[in-house]
Amino acid sequence: MAEHYGIQTAAGHLTVAPESKEPYAADVLAALHEDAALVVAKYPQKRSALLPLLHLVQSVDGYVTGRGIDFCAEVLELSTAEVSGVATFYTQYKRHPNGEYTVGICTNTLCAIMGGDQIWDEVSEHLGIGHDETTPDGKVTLERVECNAACDFAPVVMANWEFFDNQTPESTKTLVDDLRAGKDVKPSRGPNKVCTFKQVSRVLAGFHDGLADEGVGAGPASLEGLKIANDRGWTAPDGKAGESAKAEQQPAATSDKTAAGRHTSTDSAANAPDEQAGDKPATLFDGDDAKTDGKADS
Numbered sequence: 001m002a003e004h005y006g007i008q009t010a011a012g013h014l015t016v017a018p019e020s021k022e023p024y025a026a027d028v029l030a031a032l033h034e035d036a037a038l039v040v041a042k043y044p045q046k047r048s049a050l051l052p053l054l055h056l057v058q059s060v061d062g063y064v065t066g067r068g069i070d071f072c073a074e075v076l077e078l079s080t081a082e083v084s085g086v087a088t089f090y091t092q093y094k095r096h097p098n099g100e101y102t103v104g105i106c107t108n109t110l111c112a113i114m115g116g117d118q119i120w121d122e123v124s125e126h127l128g129i130g131h132d133e134t135t136p137d138g139k140v141t142l143e144r145v146e147c148n149a150a151c152d153f154a155p156v157v158m159a160n161w162e163f164f165d166n167q168t169p170e171s172t173k174t175l176v177d178d179l180r181a182g183k184d185v186k187p188s189r190g191p192n193k194v195c196t197f198k199q200v201s202r203v204l205a206g207f208h209d210g211l212a213d214e215g216v217g218a219g220p221a222s223l224e225g226l227k228i229a230n231d232r233g234w235t236a237p238d239g240k241a242g243e244s245a246k247a248e249q250q251p252a253a254t255s256d257k258t259a260a261g262r263h264t265s266t267d268s269a270a271n272a273p274d275e276q277a278g279d280k281p282a283t284l285f286d287g288d289d290a291k292t293d294g295k296a297d298s
């Protein structure tokens with residue numbers, strides 16, 4: 001059983017399980033196409049839907065399977081190499097079976113000195129697994145994380161991207177034990193319970209679960225600066241002086257002046273979906289000091 005999770009050679013290359021390429025059952029494939037159509041419809045260019053579609057694949061398969069890569073490529077009219085290139089770039093996409101819960105322990109500078117390194121050592125030993133490895137029961141995948149973006153609550157641990165603030169080795173061991181035992185676990189902030197990796201992946205694909213407003217948002221440490229500012233009557237500059245100075249320095253940006261190969265968020269005559277960067281020299285600015293793309297004055 002354990003060998004199905006985190007199969008990895010010493011060189012770090014993953015061996016993708018053969019079942020990863022097995023075709024989807026007809027009903028699963030039909031549902032995937034239905035959901036994918038809703039996602040793709042949100043974007044002016046099909047290929048922009050790749051990130052949510054990869055999450056959609058994970059919501060069904062639990063990781064980005066070979067058949068999931070094929071599905072995304074077919075729906076978005078991309079090559080499988082293009083889809084794989086994206087799937088292997090971002091750490092939220094898993095290329096081998098992932099646990100039901102991804103537990104990310106921050107060992108970046110601030111968390112490390114506040115106890116994150118100690119938490120990592122003890123939890124890794126407690127579970128008997130290392131980075132990007134999964135417990136034999138398939139419940140917990142452990143990750144070293146480079147900043148959970150919650151440094152004011154260091155040391156921070158995340159379970160399926162929900163925050164567990166001001167952790168200790170003991171509290172984190174209790175967390176992983178509870179997750180493995182199938183108990184409901186409540187994060188420090190956010191929803192009242194941690195959802196599974198597949199459930200969270202569906203939310204990341206753009207299908208809301210109705211929990212976005214549940215629980216606490218910003219915690220006291222994040223609001224401390226605001227409290228001090230309110231107590232002292234401080235306000236942010238209105239920014240108008242800066243805006244008028246910028247307006248004088250910069251030419252007006254209009255959609256019809258988008259340089260070739262530089263895509264705006266919408267299609268336009270200057271931004272055809274299939275246009276490739278470098279198809280023709282791109283004029284960045286009108287006027288005597290015009291430069292061509294990549295050929296700035298030396």
Ligand code: FES
Pocket residue numbers: 106107108109110111112147148149150151152154155156
């Ligand atoms: S350093 Fe740990 S959350 Fe930022």
